[in-house]
Amino acid sequence: MEPEAVGFETMLVTGGAGFVGSNLAISFKKSRPGSRVIAFDNLKRRGSELNINRLKDNDVRFVHGDIRNPEDLKLKEQIDVIIECSAEASVLAGWGESPRYVLDTNLTGAINCFELARRHGADILFLSTSRVYPFEAINRVETVETVTRFEWDESALTSIPGISDKGISEEFSVSGAKTMYGATKLCSEIILNEYMSMYGIRGVINRCGVIAGPWQFGKVDQGIVALWAAAHVFKRDLSYIGFGGKGKQVRDLVFIDDLFELLKIQLSNLDACDGEVFNIGGGPDMSFSLLELTGICQEVTGNRINISAEPEGRPGDIMIYLSDLSKAQSNLGWQPRTDVVEVVDIVTGWIRDHERALYQVMLP
Ligand SMILES: NC(=O)c1ccc[n+]([C@@H]2O[C@H](COP(=O)([O-])OP(=O)(O)OC[C@H]3O[C@@H](n4cnc5c(N)ncnc54)[C@H](O)[C@@H]3O)[C@@H](O)[C@H]2O)c1
CATH class of the missing domain: 3.90.25.10 (UDP-galactose 4-epimerase, domain 1)
Structure with a gap:
């Protein structure tokens, strides 16, 4: 599949001051200079504040907000595409402590993002994890x-x-304990599927291994x-x-720029990969x-x-x-480089x- 024609006017990247979100927001903005890209983040992750100037320097608008709060997600712009990258991304989240934050962010917060997609009729690319297995x-x-x-x-x-010997495919059973991080991501995948089925939202789920x-x-x-x-x-x-x-x-391991190439292909071929789940890594x-x-x-x-x-x-x-990676390779022609x-x-x-x-x- 060809990645050329990525069509959107306004993209929202949740978790947009994080590692994946900031890189994707800037890369999408560069690939489509006439578009508007908004990076939304509550700056919970240590270091994410260092990305604010970098986002601004690359003409990405930063919005300080929390996906747990639906009011924060009432944006005045019409959103065409959401890249959902906000998360408590630690596999240890909830161990020996309350799981409240990981549940509220990775599940309830993700649902708030799907609600935004429903209200705006926006497409959504969801960053999930290999930890669903x-x-x-x-x-x-x-x-x-x-x-x-x-x-x-x-x-x-x-x-x-x-x-x-090629690795773990999308057919591997998801039944069994997977950490609170993995469980919240899988629950969000399930709810996203319902949003796609009930409200006609187009979306893709990427279950990523290590991104670097x-x-x-x-x-x-x-x-x-x-x-x-x-x-x-x-x-x-x-x-x-x-x-x-x-x-x-x-x-x-998948390099962040190779992940961007994948998302570009998916966005420009959304009808073909709508509703699909891909295992993504190196x-x-x-x-x-x-x-x-x-x-x-x-x-x-x-x-x-x-x-x-x-x-x-x-x-x-x-x-x-x-x-x-067989499914992403054969269906999308994507290859990590x-x-x-x-x-x-x-x-x-x-x-x-x-x-x-x-x-x-x-x-x-
Ligand atoms: N990095 C990896 O190796 C990897 C692997 C698999 C999946 N993922 C997924 O990719 C996505 C991005 O991960 P990352 O590596 O960039 O993590 P990250 O921690 O760098 O970025 C996540 C961002 O979300 C923000 N955030 C946390 N809670 C929030 C909330 N309630 N409201 C708004 N923003 C909030 C954080 O401040 C942070 O900037 C996540 O969904 C993660 O699960 C990452």
């Missing part, structure tokens, strides 16, 4: 251990629907590539947490273990840091996650360019 079922897949990473045992993959790139204010529970790169630049200690403390857990070719990420960060930064082992894991953590080393290189360059501002924000 249950962690116990994924961790039950037998693994083998290599020198630098865990891998799925190939012989175990044939008997489980939705998983293969500049302007991600990485922390231990979210934004692993930025966290790792920053720790190497600033020479701060890290830990390999869980799965024996060896750093062999594996993720795939796939097995763009995957890394923490141990491998350390090696890449050492190469790129020239620095070595202390990394301790914490064998005991965090609740809900996953040993291996790889996205099966930027590999892990390039992403680390770009993120490191960004950190070095903004060392003073990021030193405090990116504490491990």
